[in-house]
Amino acid sequence: MAKLFHYRAINNAFGDPCILIQLSRLKRALLLDLGDIRRISFSEILKISDIFVTHTHIDHFIGFDQVIRAILRRQEPIRIFGPENIIEAVEGKLRGYTWNLVEDYPLKIETYGIKNNKEMSFAVFSASKGFKKEEKGIIGIKNNIILNDSLFKVKATVLSHGIPVIAYSIQEEYHININKVELEKRGLQIGPWLGELKKLVKTHYKFDPHKILKPKNKNLKLTVDTPRGTIPIEEVFPLLIITKGEKISYVMDVAPKEENIKKLINFLRHSDILFCEAYFLHKDIDRALQRNHLTAKIVGEIARKAKVREVKILHISPKYIENPQEVYKEVERSRQGILHQ
Numbered sequence: 545m546a547k548l549f550h551y552r553a554i555n556n557a558f559g560d561p562c563i564l565i566q567l568s569r570l571k572r573a574l575l576l577d578l579g580d581i582r583r584i585s586f587s588e589i590l591k592i593s594d595i596f597v598t599h600t601h602i603d604h605f606i607g608f609d610q611v612i613r614a615i616l617r618r619q620e621p622i623r624i625f626g627p628e629n630i631i632e633a634v635e636g637k638l639r640g641y642t643w644n645l646v647e648d649y650p651l652k653i654e655t656y657g658i659k660n661n662k663e664m665s666f667a668v669f670s671a672s673k674g675f676k677k678e679e680k681g682i683i684g685i686k687n688n689i690i691l692n693d694s695l696f697k698v699k700a701t702v703l704s705h706g707i708p709v710i711a712y713s714i715q716e717e718y719h720i721n722i723n724k725v726e727l728e729k730r731g732l733q734i735g736p737w738l739g740e741l742k743k744l745v746k747t748h749y750k751f752d753p754h755k756i757l758k759p760k761n762k763n764l765k766l767t768v769d770t771p772r773g774t775i776p777i778e779e780v781f782p783l784l785i786i787t788k789g790e791k792i793s794y795v796m797d798v799a800p801k802e803e804n805i806k807k808l809i810n811f812l813r814h815s816d817i818l819f820c821e822a823y824f825l826h827k828d829i830d831r832a833l834q835r836n837h838l839t840a841k842i843v844g845e846i847a848r849k850a851k852v853r854e855v856k857i858l859h860i861s862p863k864y865i866e867n868p869q870e871v872y873k874e875v876e877r878s879r880q881g882i883l884h885q
């Protein structure tokens with residue numbers, strides 16, 4: 545069945561961590577972390593609408609300039625989410641260049657600094673104003689949701705890595721496929737109207753535990769334009785096959801402390817895929833504590849307790865470059881609960 549998210553890790557586990565998520569059939573992509581992005585093509589960078597930065601250590605933020613270089617003449621704004629200092633970090637990067645020739649460009653960089661689980665500060669940098677910072681105040685956060693899109697939700701939680709670091713999850717509430725047999729029976733053809741239909745349904749309907757679509761607003765009367773005319777939206781519901789949406793989680797550079805681990809087990813619950821660091825083997829826990837990184841064993845335990853379906857390890861210390869298999873094995877054995885050391 546067609547999926548909404550198509551993701552790929554840009555570098556191997558010893559390169560800078562970075563995940564590109566392309567949204568199926570839309571000219572749109574999301575980026576998790578902003579490390580070395582040289583392997584992302586120019587045309588793919590142009591599609592990026594939102595970037596989620598865990599923290600501004602250089603291996604997670606060096607790609608910023610390249611993104612701005614590529615999208616400088618773009619109409620659509622770019623949104624950048626990150627820890628509280630992200631606005632300052634973006635401002636610092638932008639101040640490293642001279643901007644006297646961009647006042648006709650429409651680009652806006654919208655920047656969101658997540659302060660805690662309740663609020664984030666918002667600032668905009670517009671090309672038309674020479675990318676000077678415009679502070680726009682504070683935005684409230686409810687249920688960890690930092691971006692509520694009609695197609696998916698992005699949640700964030702603040703953890704520690706010596707400095708604040710953000711973990712993200714991106715979730716499609718439910719996924720809609722079209723029943724082609726039903727479609728044909730009704731003499732309807734595939735076309736862009738189906739994309740519009742899915743968007744309308746996702747914007748205005750909840751999928752309740754009884755697997756019934758319920759309108760968010762009871763008085764709502766919606767119609768949809770089909771190739772055979774405009775009809776009430778409920779009439780096309782038999783065409784829809786609805787399944788659970790996918791949950792993608794991303795965790796980098798987190799201190800191996802009880803408080804972080806507890807928060808993560810909750811936050812990552814039932815993720816379909818977790819992209820995670822496993823910077824050290826557990827035999828090097830002292831080093832992990834010093835450097836504020838998770839060990840492979842701890843990652844495995846978190847994944848097991850949070851009932852994560854698949855774990856993909858991204859960020860491993862160069863110390864293990866000769867034998868990364870040891871790290872993967874430790875994660876896997878710990879995840880299966882067969883590691884007692």
Ligand SMILES: [Zn+2]
Pocket residue numbers: 601603604796797859
């Ligand atoms: Zn790192």
Ligand SMILES: [Zn+2]
Pocket residue numbers: 599601705797
């Ligand atoms: Zn770091």
